[in-house]
Amino acid sequence: MRLPKMREIGEALRSLFSRPYTTDFPFKPVVPPDGFRGKPQYYENDCVGCLACYEVCPARAIDYVDDKENRTRTLTHHQDICIYCQQCEKACITEKGIVLTKEYDLATYDRKASVTQSKKELVICPHCGDIIGCLDHLRFLAKKVGHLLYANPTLLLARHRELDALEKQPPLESPHPRSGHLKMLCPNCRREMILKEQW
């Protein structure tokens, strides 16, 4: 019953004369392979604040706050809820706004510190005060649609910063037919303005 078996002896000898199978992890960093899904990171220069990542996130780890007073939209990614599925990176319209890094050592004592944020400038409709979108998003769309942007004054104005249309405009009492044309209006107000001018 206690007769040893040769192949297990071989295995045991091999183990005896080799290094321990485990890695020296805390002392030697482990290099993750290519395509490893680590901590997601927002890159503010490439993020346009379009909320595509917010829409697809299965764990609802991404939320956003719109501050109409200061005209900022803050996208926050919470690592403690994240499941590292890479859907945000795949849905990102610029493909570089949020990217999964290879970072995996994410233990922290402070839960509030485990976030990555992207702050974007908002464009507010001067008439109704609704949100039109992020300035960078409108510019991104303007570049994407090419010459078609001349059909859409909001995109056109976003493209042409020199028109200073983005400074604080006096609130419009009503979408004035003439001057309303070259204003960044939300879709509802623009519809109203065009209808009033036509009829």
Place this chain on the structure above:
Amino acid sequence: MADRNFIPIGPFHPLLEEPEFFKFYVDGETVVDAEVRVGYNHRGVEKLAEGKTYDQATFLVERICGICSTSHPFAYVQAAEDVSGIVVPERALFIRSIIGDLERIHSHLLWVGLAAHFIGYNTVFMWAWKYREPVLDVFEMISGNRNHYGMFKVGGVRRDINDAQIPSLLKAIDEIEGFCSMLVKAVMDDPVIKARTKGIGILKKQDAIDIGVVGPVARASGIINDVRKDFPYAAYDRVQFERVVLPDGDVFSRMAVRLLETIESTKIIRQCLKQMPKGPIDAEVREIGIGEGIGQHEAPRGEVIHYVRSNGSNYPERHKIRAPSFMNVPSFKKTVIGQSIADAALITAAVDPCYCCTERMAVLDRETNKVLLNGDELVRLCQEKTEKMRNK
């Protein structure tokens, strides 16, 4: 029942460390009756799935189980595809089969390691887990994560296996097959393991049919049952492999079935990698139509079924999950009775129950319990028995 002692095990499985509750009524050292209670780990996954889109729900069902994390999305995406008859590209089917069978290898190795540890045979435990590590490395290479691969989507897979990876994958599979065949021989010839598991916890074929057990537990009881062959899906009808069926129904057979299946799985993966056609990896899914769909998958623990009812919106109207352990857990009633306490915990572990998969409903009972032995003591008892046998 008043004059009989009972031993509560749980609500934490001593071996698999998962919440469930067994009540063993004992007469001296022999178990004379058993009660099983589940429902400690209910997470409401089915209801959560109704609040997620079809695409998001694959990630949710993946997190039902940590060990066999691909089996649930596998069945789920097939159910969603069944609703509106989506045709999945060939290459995606092969990748799905590769992922499904890699997972079978690592899940079976994990179980063998745990069972050996429970017997008090820590060498096998170390070896099995050591050789499970290369499988996880392969997963990391393919999917970017050791577990929760996130590879499945309705209509295909999310990541491709590129051609540069295939030679290194084939090499890794050869190594894994070498380890597995060594482990199979080492475990199956071992006198101590034989003495502890042969003839223990026998589930007769008729009992197995009556209870309706699935997966390795059924195959160890002589029932020829494997969804991969019975209702071929993914790429399983394009590869050759054997169903491992053993007639005895004891713990040893279940161990043997699992170990031999790892070798069959390496064969499947190798064939899939070689036959994989070129082409797209996912079909464009515009919408899920109105209707019902069922998806089956032979998970490491048995057949898992997902049912999805769609009302044409982005969210499933109803999502029902039947995990394999739900069928396998009631077999304790037949296997444990008449065995000694030291074997009881091993027998309950031998079906490889996965409670986090099974907790679809809660069965409540209000009886109070008196603790005679707790889980740790049971493990100690089981290990001591092996020690005694060794020293004989």
